[in-house]
Amino acid sequence: MSMAQTLSGRVAIVTGGARGIGLAIVEELHRRGASVVIADSGVSIAGADPDPAVAATIAAKLGASALAFSEDLTIAGAAERAVQAAASAFGAIDIVVNNAAILRDSFIFKASRENWDQVIATNLTVPFALLAAATPLMREQQKSGRAPGRIVNIVSSAGLFGNFGQSAYASAKAGLVGLTRVVAMDMSRSKVTCNAIAPFAATRVTESIQPANDAQASYKQRALRIPAHYVARLATFLGSNIHELTGQLFGVRGRELLLFSQPRPVARMLMSAGSDWDEEALARTINAELGSGLTDLATDLEFFNTEPIV
Ligand SMILES: NC(=O)c1ccc[n+]([C@@H]2O[C@H](COP(=O)([O-])OP(=O)(O)OC[C@H]3O[C@@H](n4cnc5c(N)ncnc54)[C@H](O)[C@@H]3O)[C@@H](O)[C@H]2O)c1
Structure with missing residues (x-):
C-alpha cells in the first residue's frame, strides 16, 4: 500500500471543509484515499450569507469520493442528515472532524445575547449534535469488526488563554475541549479516539x-506565513488508525507540533478549620501558598507572538 492511500476505504465528515483549515484537512484526507463529506454552508466569518456553491465546487474538484453537504449545521436535524448522507453515499462513518466555527467578537460589556447564541450554536452545539449522531454508528461499526473511528475537534488557543472580546468564541472552544475529554471517555470501550487541535494558520x-x-x-x-497543511497533517494522522492517542490537546503552528497540558491543580493549601475566618489571614496564605502558581492575563496572541517555523 502506498503512503498516499493509508485511509483507503475510510469515510470522513469535515465541517467547514470548504475553506481554510477545513479545506486543507479535506484535501489531505482525500489524498490519503478517504471518502469525504464536505459539510460547509459557505457562510462569512460571522456566519452570514450562506452559499452552497462553496462546498459544491470543492466536491466537484475532488470527484466521486467527495460529497458536498451545504445545509446550515446549526439547524435542528442537519447534523443527523450529514451523518446519514455520509452513510448512504459511502456506507460508513469513520472520521469526524469538527472544524466549522464563526466569530462574533465584542467586549463583554457590549456583547449581545444573539451573537452569543449563534457562536455557541455553531462552535459547540454543532460538534455535540454531530457526535451524538455519528457515535452510535461508530460503535456499531466497531462491534461488527470495522477499524475503530476517529474524532478530531478543532479548538483554539483563545479558549485556553482567552483573548479580548472573545467571550462567546473562547467559551465555545473551551467547551469543545471539555466535550473532547468526555467523548474520549464515553467512546473508549469502542476504541474510538477523540482528540483536539488548537491550530495556527x-x-x-x-x-x-x-x-x-x-x-x-x-x-x-507572522500568522500569515503559516500554511494550513501542517494542521491538516496532524488532523489526518489523528484520523488514522496508526495511533491510539485519545483525550489529548495538541497545537500545530507551522512545523511546531505542541502538546498542551490540561488544567490540574498546581498548588494546594489548607484553610483554617471551622466557620470563623479572617480575610487578611486568607489573603496572606493565598499569596504565600498559591502565589507562584497564579496565571497571568497574557492573551494567546501575546503568548504565540514568535517567529513561526514553516
Ligand atoms: N486560522 C487560525 O489561525 C485559527 C486559529 C485558532 C482556531 N482556528 C479554528 O480553526 C477552524 C477553521 O478556521 P478557519 O480559519 O479555516 O475558518 P474559515 O472561516 O476560513 O472556515 C470556516 C468554514 O466553516 C463554515 N461554517 C461556518 N458555520 C457553518 C455552519 N453553521 N454550517 C456549515 N458550515 C459552516 C464556513 O462556511 C467556512 O467555510 C475553526 O474552528 C477556527 O475556530 C483557526
Whole structure:
C-alpha cells in the first residue's frame, strides 16, 4: 500500500471543509484515499450569507469520493442528515472532524445575547449534535469488526488563554475541549479516539485581524506565513488508525507540533478549620501558598507572538 492511500476505504465528515483549515484537512484526507463529506454552508466569518456553491465546487474538484453537504449545521436535524448522507453515499462513518466555527467578537460589556447564541450554536452545539449522531454508528461499526473511528475537534488557543472580546468564541472552544475529554471517555470501550487541535494558520480569518497595536500587527504578519497543511497533517494522522492517542490537546503552528497540558491543580493549601475566618489571614496564605502558581492575563496572541517555523 502506498503512503498516499493509508485511509483507503475510510469515510470522513469535515465541517467547514470548504475553506481554510477545513479545506486543507479535506484535501489531505482525500489524498490519503478517504471518502469525504464536505459539510460547509459557505457562510462569512460571522456566519452570514450562506452559499452552497462553496462546498459544491470543492466536491466537484475532488470527484466521486467527495460529497458536498451545504445545509446550515446549526439547524435542528442537519447534523443527523450529514451523518446519514455520509452513510448512504459511502456506507460508513469513520472520521469526524469538527472544524466549522464563526466569530462574533465584542467586549463583554457590549456583547449581545444573539451573537452569543449563534457562536455557541455553531462552535459547540454543532460538534455535540454531530457526535451524538455519528457515535452510535461508530460503535456499531466497531462491534461488527470495522477499524475503530476517529474524532478530531478543532479548538483554539483563545479558549485556553482567552483573548479580548472573545467571550462567546473562547467559551465555545473551551467547551469543545471539555466535550473532547468526555467523548474520549464515553467512546473508549469502542476504541474510538477523540482528540483536539488548537491550530495556527493563514486563512481568511487571520487576514481579517484588525491589529489594535504593534504587537498584534506583528502577530498577524507572522500568522500569515503559516500554511494550513501542517494542521491538516496532524488532523489526518489523528484520523488514522496508526495511533491510539485519545483525550489529548495538541497545537500545530507551522512545523511546531505542541502538546498542551490540561488544567490540574498546581498548588494546594489548607484553610483554617471551622466557620470563623479572617480575610487578611486568607489573603496572606493565598499569596504565600498559591502565589507562584497564579496565571497571568497574557492573551494567546501575546503568548504565540514568535517567529513561526514553516
Ligand atoms: N486560522 C487560525 O489561525 C485559527 C486559529 C485558532 C482556531 N482556528 C479554528 O480553526 C477552524 C477553521 O478556521 P478557519 O480559519 O479555516 O475558518 P474559515 O472561516 O476560513 O472556515 C470556516 C468554514 O466553516 C463554515 N461554517 C461556518 N458555520 C457553518 C455552519 N453553521 N454550517 C456549515 N458550515 C459552516 C464556513 O462556511 C467556512 O467555510 C475553526 O474552528 C477556527 O475556530 C483557526
